Amino acid sequence: MKAYKSMISSSDTVHGISPRVSSYEEVRERRTRRTTGILGKAAVFLILLLYAVCLMLPFYVLFVTSITPYQELMGSMSFIWWPQEVTWEAFVPFISTDNILADDIGVPILHGFLNTLWSTLLTTTVSLFVSGLAAYCYSKIRFKGKEVLFMFQLATMMIPMATMTVPSLLWYETLGWTHSWFPIIIPGLFGGATTIFFLRSYMASVPNETLEAAKIDGLGPFRIFLKIVFPQAIPAFIAQFIFAFVGGYNNYMGPLLYLSDDPQNYTLQLVVTELRTFYNQPGQVCASCLIALVPLIIVYVIFQRFFIEGISIGGGKE
């Protein structure tokens, strides 16, 4: 209010549109605002820094514990910020063939990583492709019964199938699929309702004129999808890919139910949990966690823009 008043009074001066003459009050107010501004900024920065340190602390603990000798750790009654003698021994069973399961899985972390990678990439890619095609049809092709089918597809989103994970064992046992990759992979190949819904709303922005022109040029629907719709919806696909990939990489319950009885089938997360039976020293547990975490964190840091954008656009539209 004060600033507003002084502005009026300053424009009343002889020069009319001359440089504003600030009143005493205004100068004082501005000065106090600036000092609280700087103090406030520093406080904000410090709180954010403190929070970041708290969040990152577990990673430091993980690292230090993994390089601390077992004896030193067991004899200590407080946290060891840095070991007297650094040892990398805890990593050995996981990154070499010097382990009890070597006959089955060779280098455990590598074996688990490859299993996780192929299974996750396969389901994620196929699922995205199938969902993308369905989304394209729902958004750009006219066909009888479209509204009814889409309503049905939407309704499936409401069904909390996650609660049925354990009872589903019955169905997969009947199919003879337990103790195999099928329950992890096959259901995922048919696409997902949430993905379809999200991709569909994104594809709505692809101009119909372009598609009509392509149709006149004689392009079939599949090629229109591949050459026109897909390239324009790539950000949406990346967002969904990241969701699905992180979910698959970190999946614990699925592999636990179906893959944990055969070391050959261990995924990365199972390597960490199952090898704990044999290597349960704190350093070894921390070492295996650390190696399992690093690949995804590196990918995240490189592509963090896509992660964060993907999460914020993906989540908001669900």
Added chain:
Amino acid sequence: MERIAAGRLTLDLHRKKKFSGEKAFAYVCVSLPLIGFILFSLVPLAISFISMFTTMEYYDLSTMTWNEFETFKIVFSDQDLYKSLLVTVMLASSQFISLTVALFISFLLSKKPRGRKIFQILYFIPYICSSVATAYMWMTMFDPNYGIINTFLVGLFGEGARVNWSSDAAAYAIAIIITIVWQASGYGIVMYKAAFDAVNPSLYEASEIDGASAWKKFWRITFPSIAPTTFFLLMTGIIAGMQTFDIARLFAVSFFPDAWTGTAGPGNIGLTTVMFIYNKGTLYFNIPEASVASWILFVIILTLSLINYRLRKRWVNV
């Protein structure tokens, strides 16, 4: 006459050709996800539903026999079920803590402090960490002897403040909640950040002219603008929290090597409903009992989803 008939014939042919192309394509694409839903959601749902009224051996459908609601009687007289529901609600309500932290931190981030970008990248890292690694790293943090948490507590309040996190029920619950909050708040921060960025800046300018204080600005402008995000995060968070399994089970298995019996912490304080279901289904091979508990959870979550859907719809319309 003949000419008209011929014209109609070519028209029909044209239509047919169009159908065999684009529309057939659309039906195929759209039906794939629906087939997947029927095969891997509806069928298991139906089987699980039927199994509730039967007794069976192992996972063998052919041994199913009608048992006059015996399964329901057993499950509903199981005190563990009620306890697990309470535990689950308690863990799900830790969402309120995650959300408050996320709101506060992203509010500070919206003040555009130095290093904002890097903070944001760091804050999201816990969210992409697997629950396996998260559980193990926090177990190390909570170790009674060399754990960093106890080191801080002892340093601040003396030796008497040392907590045995795995033998005291309240401490065990707090440990799980801290772990869950650590992992979950990153998602909230990203979503809130997007919401803060989307607040109409002219509203702030208008209120500044009116001389509104920062406090008033937050409650009158910012808070209402981000209310839909808050609601979305709360609902999805509670729905996810109701299905807590990974952290609860990993804590149980790691702190108590004899957890194959299904115990989860002192006085079963870490026994979530999904863990109850998992124990019934895989440790006791009793899918009918697991199904009853699954359907209870199914109904609860379906109700929450419907409320979420309804209210969101109203919100968007307003």
